[in-house]
Each structure stands twice: as structure tokens, then as C-alpha cells.
Amino acid sequence: MSGEKTKPANLRPNVMPSDGYMLSVDGKLKTRFETSEDAMTAGLKLKQDFPVLQVSVVAVFLRR
Secondary structure (H helix, E strand, O other): OOOOOOOOOEOOOOOOOOEEEEEEEOOEEEEEEOOHHHHHHHHHHHHHHOOOOOEEEEEEEOOO
16 A cells, blocks of 8 residues: 555645645635646646636745
């Protein structure tokens, strides 16, 4: 089972991550991913299943 990927958890509404890639659905940040490829794959699948949704990938890198 070491090769299995775990499903990313949805974000709490009051938390903004400091790094990674976010999947935005209809203008709301939904899920954080470590790589842009994972975020794009999830976004494309979502767009194929629900073509009316606005889906985008947002890179998040905040300075501290």
C-alpha cells in the first residue's frame, strides 16, 4: 500500500495555506495539492464530469 495516493482533504474556510497548489471551483478555494500536475489532473477530471463549473489551479507561495 505504499504506492497509493491519499485523497487530499478539503480546506477549512478560515485557513489559507502558505504553499502548494490550490484547486479553485467557481471562485472558491477547495483543495490543496503538493504538485501542479496533481492539481491539474483533479481539475481536468472535475471539468470533464461537470463542464459548467469554472475550475482553475492557483499557485500559493506566501512570504513570511
